[in-house]
Amino acid sequence: MNEAAVARARRDTPGCSEVIHLNNAGASLPPAVVVDTVVDYLEEEARVGGYELAEARGEDLAGVYRSVAGVIGAGEDEIALVDNATRAWDMAFYSFPFRNGDRILTTTTEYGANFIAYLQVAKRTGARVEVIPDTATGEVDVDALEEMIDDRVRLISMNHMPTNGGLINPAAAVGRIAKDAGVPFLLDACQTVGQMPIDVDEVGCDLLSATSRKFLRGPRGVGFLYVRDRFIESLEPAMLDLHGASWVARDRYEVRRDAKRFETWESSPALRLGLGAACDYALDIGLDAIWRRVSGLAARLRTDLDRVDGVTVHDKGAVKGGIVTFSVAGVPAAVLKQELGKRRINVSTTSVYSARIDMEQRGLDETIRASVHYFNTDDELAEFISALAYVVA
Numbered sequence: 001m002n003e004a005a006v007a008r009a010r011r012d013t014p015g016c017s018e019v020i021h022l023n024n025a026g027a028s029l030p031p032a033v034v035v036d037t038v039v040d041y042l043e044e045e046a047r048v049g050g051y052e053l054a055e056a057r058g059e060d061l062a063g064v065y066r067s068v069a070g071v072i073g074a075g076e077d078e079i080a081l082v083d084n085a086t087r088a089w090d091m092a093f094y095s096f097p098f099r100n101g102d103r104i105l106t107t108t109t110e111y112g113a114n115f116i117a118y119l120q121v122a123k124r125t126g127a128r129v130e131v132i133p134d135t136a137t138g139e140v141d142v143d144a145l146e147e148m149i150d151d152r153v154r155l156i157s158m159n160h161m162p163t164n165g166g167l168i169n170p171a172a173a174v175g176r177i178a179k180d181a182g183v184p185f186l187l188d189a190c191q192t193v194g195q196m197p198i199d200v201d202e203v204g205c206d207l208l209s210a211t212s213r214k215f216l217r218g219p220r221g222v223g224f225l226y227v228r229d230r231f232i233e234s235l236e237p238a239m240l241d242l243h244g245a246s247w248v249a250r251d252r253y254e255v256r257r258d259a260k261r262f263e264t265w266e267s268s269p270a271l272r273l274g275l276g277a278a279c280d281y282a283l284d285i286g287l288d289a290i291w292r293r294v295s296g297l298a299a300r301l302r303t304d305l306d307r308v309d310g311v312t313v314h315d316k317g318a319v320k321g322g323i324v325t326f327s328v329a330g331v332p333a334a335v336l337k338q339e340l341g342k343r344r345i346n347v348s349t350t351s352v353y354s355a356r357i358d359m360e361q362r363g364l365d366e367t368i369r370a371s372v373h374y375f376n377t378d379d380e381l382a383e384f385i386s387a388l389a390y391v392v393a
């Protein structure tokens with residue numbers, strides 16, 4: 001992105017004049033078009049009626065699926081719109097009929113909520129959760145994964161980028177192994193959708209979960225699940241309602257054939273339209289350009305942080321994206337976050353609860369997470385570094 005494109009993005013984003021926002025991995029600042037889309041819809045809903053407006057705006061709402069699909073190279077029938085990334089992931093994961101002795105392979109950096117689901121299913125069914133070792137640079141070791149494959153492996157499930165660090169996992173290499181082995185591959189792309197180009201066919205994942213509010217810059221409270229078309233009918237959601245299925249006879253129901261079987265009937269059309277607007281906005285800028293800008297800013301931030309006395313940068317990965325994690329000797333993460341917040345600089349913290357295996361392996365209880373987006377500027381990063389140096393001194 002050139003300077004003019006960044007300046008335009010900042011003009012489009014009301015929050016840019018309020019805060020230095022380095023919490024894009026938490027929830028990014030939405031562009032005005034997203035906010036207006038949501039607010040305008042809610043106002044109209046209040047005037048004309050919720051069901052009536054949803055019917056009248058049916059085509060626009062159908063267009064959201066096209067927009068979401070466009071961001072990951074999917075087909076619109078392969079998309080389910082749900083409340084958030086965890087729910088999207090859950091709807092996929094809990095639809096697998098795991099049995100005693102089945103193996104689920106995942107990564108050291110797996111997101112806490114996903115791991116809790118593994119443990120719950122393991123407790124209920126006797127399936128085993130196994131962690132694929134890392135390479136020296138921290139990402140999932142694809143050679144080790146290949147060696148772990150046997151006929152008891154029922155699922156490979158991992159994140160594309162963890163919640164607690166900059167590394168990008170080699171999803172396409174994992175996808176090839178999964179495909180060769182005929183094992184389903186569920187990718188948690190919550191932190192990568194919107195910050196880098198993703199094509200589900202190139203990645204080779206069968207299922208992918210993501211959210212609206214992070215690097216896509218959409219509203220909170222909405223997310224999505226991608227399910228490869230040939231897979232959809234083999235997966236029956238653990239929960240169904242009158243949208244996912246029809247009650248066709250007293251003793252029979254029929255599950256719908258597209259990915260909408262994973263949705264619920266009730267949803268927020270306003271938020272969905274906001275998500276669609278966010279996808280269109282990202283596609284308009286271009287995900288290649290976004291990725292170059294985000295990864296470049298994050299690399300610069302890591303270099304600058306390295307120069308601050310007492311700061312240790314924790315990111316691993318041969319390829320790194322927009323999440324930058326660090327700690328400051330002797331200063332708790334929460335205190336630093338609060339001090340920066342007083343200066344209108346937003347960062348977040350991550351703890352052992354979000355990615356226990358990785359954090360324990362590295363002896364970390366918590367880190368500070370500064371996550372950049374393309375609308376951040378070098379000046380903002382410089383201001384952040386000097387505020388940090390001041391707080392630390």
Ligand SMILES: Cc1ncc(COP(=O)(O)O)c(C=O)c1O
Pocket residue numbers: 025084085086087111159161162163164188190191210211223
């Ligand atoms: C890697 C990863 N997966 C899943 C999630 C969960 O997303 P959500 O809060 O939308 O359920 C997060 C949230 O931080 C995440 O970082």
